[in-house]
Amino acid sequence: MRMTRSASVTLEVRRAEAADAEAIAELLGQLGYPVGTGEIPPRLDRLRNDDRTAVLLAERDHRIVGLATVHILSVLNRPRDVAWLTALVVDESARGSGVGRRLVDAVERFAREHGCERLSVTTHESRLGARTFYLRIGFEATGRRFGKELS
Numbered sequence: 001m002r003m004t005r006s007a008s009v010t011l012e013v014r015r016a017e018a019a020d021a022e023a024i025a026e027l028l029g030q031l032g033y034p035v036g037t038g039e040i041p042p043r044l045d046r047l048r049n050d051d052r053t054a055v056l057l058a059e060r061d062h063r064i065v066g067l068a069t070v071h072i073l074s075v076l077n078r079p080r081d082v083a084w085l086t087a088l089v090v091d092e093s094a095r096g097s098g099v100g101r102r103l104v105d106a107v108e109r110f111a112r113e114h115g116c117e118r119l120s121v122t123t124h125e126s127r128l129g130a131r132t133f134y135l136r137i138g139f140e141a142t143g144r145r146f147g148k149e150l151s
């Protein structure tokens with residue numbers, strides 16, 4: 001999954017590993033979910049045995065610049081599985097340079113490879129930039145998210 005933009009700048013999307021914990025914690029903090037670096041390896045472990053989940057990292061010039069997670073669900077109301085993009089964040093220094101689009105392309109490929117018929121994402125009303133981004137890359141605004149924290 002490698003794309004060359006010029007001789008010196010490559011953008012690669014790959015699976016996350018425990019050794020990426022520091023960069024993942026930084027990106028989750030930027031997404032609004034602050035977490036200590038030490039928390040990341042056990043969280044990755046929770047997902048590792050599930051081949052219907054992927055934690056993808058975008059790396060440019062050996063630097064991690066973005067994160068996406070995708071989960072596949074089997075549902076009763078559709079004939080085929082559906083995929084959910086559950087987290088997407090690009091490092092503040094790399095936004096607007098195609099990293100987000102590239103990560104979503106990789107997520108879409110993962111979903112198609114698993115036979116999914118739909119890829120969905122929910123985003124907070126306050127994330128105006130994200131809303132524009134998703135519309136720009138081919139998503140349609142089809143619903144409204146409701147949530148309830150469970151203590």
Ligand SMILES: CC(C)(COP(=O)(O)OP(=O)(O)OC[C@H]1O[C@@H](n2cnc3c(N)ncnc32)[C@H](O)[C@@H]1OP(=O)(O)O)[C@@H](O)C(=O)NCCC(=O)NCCS
Pocket residue numbers: 030031087088089090091094095096097098099100101102121122123124127128129130132133134136137
């Ligand atoms: C939303 C986000 C993931 C987009 O990633 P990105 O790498 O900056 O986006 P890209 O450079 O791939 O942009 C793809 C297209 O969307 C457009 N776009 C991206 N962000 C935009 C914004 N804030 N406002 C308007 N358009 C935007 C780009 O102009 C580009 O359009 P083009 O291809 O026609 O030129 C990134 O800004 C981010 O991490 N934001 C903070 C976290 C967040 O909101 N995550 C989403 C949670 S659901």
